[in-house]
Amino acid sequence: MIPTSRAMAGPFVAKRRNRRWMVGIYWGMMVPLTAFVVGRVFARQPSEWFMLIAAAVMVLNLFTLSRLGTKPFFPAPMLIDREMVAFWNGKEDLARLDADLRLDERETQLRDRAHFRAYGILVWFALGWFGMLCVSRMLEPAWSAWTGPVFLSVLIAVLLGLPQTLLAWNEPDVNPTGEEE
């Protein structure tokens, strides 16, 4: 499940410890950004900066962590990227990269399980939020005006990164060369 075909990134992501650092850094960025976005929504001051940061977060998610069905921490196989691999490492490495991007039966199973677990967590999260919404409506009706946007922001942030986070965090160390461990 862990992509290791790249000359530089491969050996790095092969180590679970490094992947856990990456997960930590990712969520370390995501949580303050989400808090900032939520804060802006709460304060009802949508600005260009808010839109810019939200767009950056979405792009970061879509192209690095969250292409559904692909491996964690593996950028999208953009044409320029494939060309660069072919240029620097030769056609053989390009074939290896393509093979590395395909999920086999074990990896598909692993991915599905990670998604299942992530959505299981989200169900509890949504239920908790619903409970909070009901309570807030009873206590202070004005709260319900901002709980919707807040919920959506947090849900999107978590939804996009959680399955890949689970995979990156749990997969054991792999040998990037493919030889014996």
Added chain:
Amino acid sequence: MADNTKGAPGESGLYNRIAVLRAERGVSRQDLADALGVNYQTIGFLERGDYSPSLKLAFGLSEYFGLPVEAIFSTRPLGPLSAQVYGVRTENLGGKGHA
């Protein structure tokens, strides 16, 4: 080498001879993975008994090694293949190296 012929069967609950067969034939994990159309990491998981293959993959392995599936996978610990073929239990030979 991840020998999963004896001892604990791994998460799959299956014993297998993949590592032994691969070493015997001088095939790398990458070569075997390429032949079967899977990731080389999956071969490692299979060898350690941490993954139960699909029927398709099990038959692919059987075809690759030219052996029946039951010679590669078992729910019980596997003895040496030579002992199975010749019907001789190696532990009864007293380590003298002859039949």
